[in-house]
Amino acid sequence: MSENSPVKNVKVLKKSLINLSLTIVYPPNGFHFHILSNVTPKIIAIFGDFIRRYEDKSLNLRW
Template sequence: MEGFFAHESSVDDEPEKILSLYKDRDKAKKFIRSLKDGLELRPIRHWSPLAVKGYLLLTFLTNFLVNLTLTVVYPPNAFKFKVLSNISNKVISILGDFIKNIRIIV
């Protein structure tokens, strides 16, 4: 049965609708997997739904902001590296000279 699959369901509904729901479920699982991989999530040690949602939101926003500020640099005859860019003056005033020394080797 190469190229085919059989799907058994206890739901009494149209086969097309069941297949559509199955594919939507698969899309959701792939989305969550890519979200977890992209966010580099570690085990969450929170149990209330609100705390888990807050943790996910903070992790997502942190990665979003870091990706907004990273610029990939390709110097000739050297390894590429990432530097922080698009940093506001307020952030520079908080981090001071430390921000100038940040260089992330890829």
């Protein structure tokens, strides 16, 4: 890994990646959405804008 890498220890990186959870919700109205949980600052530093796709958008849906 480079000197600028946020994670120097591969075991810590592996543990962080294993703890990530992606949940896809399919409500009855047919509009599905993704929820990514257990995101740490280290994961955000590694994946950057890709992770931002899955952050909370606070949709006010009722079903």
